[in-house]
Amino acid sequence: MAILGVATLAVVALTTPWRALPAGAPPIEPDPARDFTAAQIARSEAFDAAIGVPAYLSLGLTLVVAGVLVGTPLGAKLLARLRGPWWLRVLFGVLAISAAVAILRWPLGMWSETYLREFGLSTQTWASWTADRLKNIGIGTGLTAIMVLAVVALARRYRRWWIPAALGAFTLTVVASFAYPVVIEPLFNDFTPMPASTLRADLLAMASKDGVPVENVLVADASRRTTALNAYVSGFGATRRIVVYDTLLRAPADQVELVVAHELGHAKAGDVLYGTLVGGLAAAFGACLLYLVGSAGPVRRRTGVPSIADPRAVGLLMGLLSLATVLSGPGQNLVSRHIEARADAHALDLTREPAVFVSMQKRLAITNISDLSPNIVEYLLYASHPTAPQRIAMARSWALLNGVGQP
Ligand SMILES: [Zn+2]
Numbered sequence: 001m002a003i004l005g006v007a008t009l010a011v012v013a014l015t016t017p018w019r020a021l022p023a024g025a026p027p028i029e030p031d032p033a034r035d036f037t038a039a040q041i042a043r044s045e046a047f048d049a050a051i052g053v054p055a056y057l058s059l060g061l062t063l064v065v066a067g068v069l070v071g072t073p074l075g076a077k078l079l080a081r082l083r084g085p086w087w088l089r090v091l092f093g094v095l096a097i098s099a100a101v102a103i104l105r106w107p108l109g110m111w112s113e114t115y116l117r118e119f120g121l122s123t124q125t126w127a128s129w130t131a132d133r134l135k136n137i138g139i140g141t142g143l144t145a146i147m148v149l150a151v152v153a154l155a156r157r158y159r160r161w162w163i164p165a166a167l168g169a170f171t172l173t174v175v176a177s178f179a180y181p182v183v184i185e186p187l188f189n190d191f192t193p194m195p196a197s198t199l200r201a202d203l204l205a206m207a208s209k210d211g212v213p214v215e216n217v218l219v220a221d222a223s224r225r226t227t228a229l230n231a232y233v234s235g236f237g238a239t240r241r242i243v244v245y246d247t248l249l250r251a252p253a254d255q256v257e258l259v260v261a262h263e264l265g266h267a268k269a270g271d272v273l274y275g276t277l278v279g280g281l282a283a284a285f286g287a288c289l290l291y292l293v294g295s296a297g298p299v300r301r302r303t304g305v306p307s308i309a310d311p312r313a314v315g316l317l318m319g320l321l322s323l324a325t326v327l328s329g330p331g332q333n334l335v336s337r338h339i340e341a342r343a344d345a346h347a348l349d350l351t352r353e354p355a356v357f358v359s360m361q362k363r364l365a366i367t368n369i370s371d372l373s374p375n376i377v378e379y380l381l382y383a384s385h386p387t388a389p390q391r392i393a394m395a396r397s398w399a400l401l402n403g404v405g406q407p
Pocket of ligand 1: 262
């Protein structure tokens with residue numbers, strides 16, 4: 001177990017691209033005021049302050065619910081009332097707790113959505129918002145049910161159930177990431193191949209120059225949900241795809257090319273597969289921690305759960321899973337920010353257009369109302385990418401290093 005924990009940390013420490021630019025790159029301080037007007041900065045701060053309230057309340061709710069499930073006998077007491085075979089009680093338990101949490105969280109989601117509309121980011125109706133939310137809850141509940149059922153089943157069968165649970169967690173992570181683009185994404189968006197155009201030809205030419213085999217760039221109909229701009233790579237092997245939001249196609253072609261150059265950086269470095277394998281290792285280690293914490297005497301006494309093999313353990317397991325998700329977030333973001341910076345450096349190397357890169361970052365930040373200077377808590381909890389001013393500063397540093405006119 002300890003070996004798995006140390007191995008995961010060592011892999012992360014040794015493979016994360018801690019430095020996106022070569023050591024000689026001149027450091028440049030991020031400065032929002034250099035690229036954004038006072039009005040743009042004020043709008044970003046106003047949006048951040050508004051959306052922050054429901055976001056922190058939602059996080060608080062998650063922690064309180066998890067705390068109750070892990071630190072009090074309430075979950076076990078309620079679950080003790082269920083009757084029937086063990087697997088049915090586990091399933092009912094997961095459904096009941098998930099439904100209760102979804103209902104508690106619902107008003108916070110509506111509150112957040114009203115701000116997205118007020119600031120012009122959301123294009124949804126309440127009907128489509130509700131459909132999205134129900135789909136998300138369904139997927140989350142389904143995945144939780146699979147995990148909790150598997151853990152209880154293994155605990156009923158094996159004394160050292162952490163071994164098959166760790167293997168199962170790794171496998172589930174890999175399978176889920178591989179299947180995600182073909183199973184989950186189509187539930188939310190339609191994807192169409194980018195229509196033949198100069199832009200498409202240029203993008204494919206750039207990919208082939210980059211040595212990344214890309215047959216197609218897919219366009220997602222994101223505009224039915226948002227005005228935000230985005231692009232991403234998902235899946236790996238046979239399911240790998242580069243997707244751009246239809247909203248992004250309204251941007252100038254050279255800026256779209258820069259976004260795609262960034263995504264090619266992810267594809268070339270195999271970031272999705274890498275993230276999946278590291279995520280799988282972390283999930284396997286998480287399964288071991290679940291075993292250690294779940295079978296610890298004090299935890300069992302406080303929650304009144306006799307053993308993880310008992311269906312009354314469902315609440316404890318769900319509380320621990322939710323705590324693990326929250327606690328692992330800052331670590332995931334830390335690694336993600338460095339991987340994103342490497343993809344930015346790749347985009348600059350490939351296009352050698354730092355001025356277009358800066359324009360594109362400004363467009364992204366202004367349209368998506370990005371947080372230009374998040375406080376340390378927001379940065380640790382939510383920032384999966386460097387901030388726009390950080391990305392712009394890196395482009396200037398790249399420009400100085402490469403003797404290309406500094407934007
Ligand atoms: Zn990226």
